[in-house]
Amino acid sequence: MNAKVADRVATGVFIVIAFIIVSVLIGLFSFILYHGFQHVSLKFLTTPSSNMSAGGGIRDQLFNSFYVLFITMLITVPLGVGGGVYMAEYARPGRITNIIRSCIEVLASLPSIVIGLFGLLMFVTLTGWGYTILGGALALTVFNLPVMVRVTEDAIHSVPRDLKEASLALGITHWHTIKTILLPSAFPTILTGGILAAGRVFGEAAALLFTAGLSTPRLDYTDWNPFSQISPLNIFRPAETLAVHIWSINTQGLIPDVDAVSNGSAAVLILSVLLFNLLARWIGSLIHKKVTATK
């Protein structure tokens, strides 16, 4: 009898815990979206931010966020997929593989502020670039690379062995098998994982503070020459991203409408991350349906 009561109580406790977790999420999301949407408007998204007066928007920050993300993924994806292929196909169990695995583990667990500090030393001071988009993207690459490697490795491992063996049995070499059989079959999983990783990069701020900087020069969106100082496409200019913007106006900003701007920015940020999440799921299931012919 006693044991049965204890069982009921425990079950109740676990349900309460699950309820707490769900309500925390719902609370967070409804708070951000409710407060945020009062401030998000087309004007908010298309006016440049202001340092002193109220009424600033987030045009440049939003563009910077996507641009930094784009450059980061441009560097990370080939490196990460290459590393993942190595780990899944070429790495033989032994000392070197263990070292690489430890390196991935170390990189994955490094605090982002430490990666930011490393970026400050390597990509800002040592190269003499100053705060640049490229420096920020390279720092984020360090941060994102282990995720991409792991995603690729898992995706390749989940390709049925028969496919690979059939290809090898037909006399196709290892590299060609990887190129023509394994990578295409693993592509949906890699894509999904990549989009989720992109969502993480999009909201990252600590690694960008000291690498991409806290300011954006006055940009001219009609200037498409990537070498021009005022062009938004220039990768050697400082760029404050949306996440960094929220932090900087809250801790050292002077604008009077801090709450309005940060509420709006937080809503845009959350919505983008949500979009990445949904996109990943949608594309994943779409390709899964196409490849496996299930309903």
Next chain:
Amino acid sequence: MTYFRGVIFFMEKLVPAKERLLKSQKNWMNGEVRGKIIVFICAIIMISATIAITIFLGTKGLQSFIKNGVSLIEFLTGKQWNPSDQAKPQYGALPFIFGSFTVTFLAALIAAPLGIGGAIFMTEIAPSWGRKILQPVIELLVGIPSVVYGFIGLTVLVPFIRVHFGGLGFSLLSGMIVLSIMILPTITTIATDAMSSLPKTLREGSYALGATRWQTIRKVLIPAAIPSLLTAIVLGMARAFGEALAVQMVIGNVKTMPHSILDASGTLTTIITLNMGYTTFGSPENNILWSMGLLLLIMSFAFILLIRYLSSRRKI
């Protein structure tokens, strides 16, 4: 024309089949070697990034001890932090080290029961619908950027604590709550994996002996999964220890030791983010910040070693 055709025919005859095949195989091998080189380079880049981070932060972090003559003992145990004082700078980082550890442990204290409880709910109590609800919830929680957590902490939690508990609101308590929500998904995900990878026979054996579900969870499943559950908690703590911006926005960033949970405090990460931009590169007050960065790096190695030790003890 016929002459040329003859020559070509002759040459084709001249190159024996064996050589032609060898040549084509060589081409194949070229692609093979190129592919191998590409993926090897990717692997080498990862190793060199890790080594570069260690070396760069190591040399830079040690400079304050070697070049500026700061004593390591003072850095680790001194309570006075005043590096910008011209006459007599003091480099005692103990309040920040203490703040980092305290806030990490407190956050783990909240997040561990919630996370593991959530994992058990997903795997044991309601494996069908519970998982369908909680899994996306956890994934969405992971996706919320840390500055957003910090901002909500700043606008909701800090005033709430100021009104209901007293103090400034910027406190260890705020930092701990924000961090615990941030590390909750990490702990839950890994704990769920750990629980669901336990063999079914364990549960069935326990039920067959007449144990209730709670007895099975407490006496069989948790003890069997304990190394993995501890790994989950340690990973969560590693994340909490290195988190910078969210904590910095709610914890108050003072230089003194906190005496109660409602006192403002500072952590290693918050002092680095606050002061790095305002100190001259290469000056003693800047170098000491790099030493704190090195300390963060060392701690993250320590967490990895701890996880390694725990996974080597994994029974199942």
